[in-house]
Amino acid sequence: GAVVSQHPSRVICKSGTSVKIECRSLDFQATTMFWYRQFPKQSLMLMATSNEGSKATYEQGVEKDKFLINHASLTLSTLTVTSAHPEDSSFYICSASDGPNYEQYFGPGTRLTVT
Amino acid sequence: AQKVTQAQTEISVVEKEDVTLDCVYETRDTTYYLFWYKQPPSGELVFLIRRNSFDEQNEISGRYSWNFQKSTSSFNFTITASQVVDSAVYFCALGANFGNEKLTFGTGTRLTIIP
Numbered sequence: 001g002a003v004v005s006q007h008p009s010r011v012i013c014k015s016g017t018s019v020k021i022e023c024r025s026l027d028f029q030a031t032t033m034f035w036y037r038q039f040p041k042q043s044l045m046l047m048a049t050s051n052e053g054s055k056a057t058y059e060q061g062v063e064k065d066k067f068l069i070n071h072a073s074l075t076l077s078t079l080t081v082t083s084a085h086p087e088d089s090s091f092y093i094c095s096a097s098d099g100p101n102y103e104q105y106f107g108p109g110t111r112l113t114v115t
Numbered sequence: 116a117q118k119v120t121q122a123q124t125e126i127s128v129v130e131k132e133d134v135t136l137d138c139v140y141e142t143r144d145t146t147y148y149l150f151w152y153k154q155p156p157s158g159e160l161v162f163l164i165r166r167n168s169f170d171e172q173n174e175i176s177g178r179y180s181w182n183f184q185k186s187t188s189s190f191n192f193t194i195t196a197s198q199v200v201d202s203a204v205y206f207c208a209l210g211a212n213f214g215n216e217k218l219t220f221g222t223g224t225r226l227t228i229i230p
Contacts, residue, residue: 034217043206044160044220091158095218104210104218106152106160 002028004096006107013084014115021079021110023094029074030096034104035067038091050077084114117142119209121221128197129229136192136224138207144168149183149190150208150218160206166190194226202228 003026013019023033032051036044048064050056050071058064068080077096081088091111095104118141128134140149151163164174166183174181178198182191194201204225208218 041225043222044218046217046219049217093158093160103162103165106162108157108159111158 002026002096002098002105004030004094004105004107006092006094006110008110009108010111010113012113012115015085016083018080018082019084019112021081021092021094021112023077023079023096023107025075025096025098025105028096028098028105030077030098031074032097033071033077034095034097035069035077035079036093036095038093038109040091044093047079081112084112086114088112089114117144117147117209117211117219119207119219119221121205121207121224123224124222125225125227127227127229130199131196133193133195134197134226136194136205136207136226138190138192138221140188140190140207140209142209142211144211146211148210150210151181151190151192152206152208154204154206154223156203163192163205197228199228199230202226 005024007022034049035047037047038044046059047062048056048058048069050069052071052074056069071077091109093109094107097104120139147168149166153161171183178195180193204223206223207221210216210218
C-alpha cells in the first residue's frame with residue numbers, strides 16, 4: 001500500500017518558538033493532503049486541506065496565521081506551528097490522497113510538546 | 116453537515132469474547148463512504164475497511180465483520196474471539212468522496228481486551 005511519512009515523530013519545543021512538521025508521500029503523488037490534530041483521548045479534528053500549488057483551506061476556528069501549511073510539491077506538505085504555546089501540544093497527523101477516487105493514506109503522526 | 120457518533124466511549128471484554136462497536140452517522144450526501152480505523156497506543160492509524168453508500172453487503176475479514184444498515188444509518192464493527200492485540204481505540208469515519216474529501220471522525224471507542 002501507499003506510504004506516508006512524517007518527520008519528526010516527536011518534538012519538544014519551548015513556548016514562543018516555531019516548529020515545522022513534514023508530511024511526505026513516499027511512493028505516490030499526493031494532489032491533496034490533510035492535516036488533523038488529536039488531543040489526548042479525543043478524536044481527530046481536521047485542521048486544513050491543502051492542494052498542491054494552492055493555498056490551504058482551513059477549518060473554522062483554526063488560525064491560518066498560526067498554523068502555516070505549505071504544499072509546494074506533489075510529495076511534500078509542511079505544517080509550521082508558529083509561536084507555539086503549551087495549548088498547541090497535541091498529536092498532529094497528516095493524510096494524503098492521490099486523486100478523487102483513491103483513499104486517504106495516513107502518516108504515523110507527530111507528537112508535539114510545548115514546554 | 117456530517118456527523119459520526121460512537122456512543123461507546125470505553126469497552127472492556129475478556130479475551131475470546133465477541134464485541135461489537137457501534138457507529139451511527141448523519142449525512143445529506145447521497146454518495147458517501149464509511150471507514151473504520153484502529154489506533155493502537157503507538158498512535159498510527161491503521162485502516163480496517165472502507166464501504167461506499169451503495170454497497171450494503173456485510174463484510175467479513177477473518178475475525179472482523181461489519182454490518183452496514185442504511186435504514187438506521189449505522190455501520191457497526193464486530194470482533195469475534197477477541198485477542199489482547201485488539202486492544203486499541205477504534206474510530207469510525209465518514210467521507211463525502213473516496214479520497215479528496217475530508218473525513219469526519221467519531222469520538223472513538225477505547226477497547227480493552229482483558230487476558
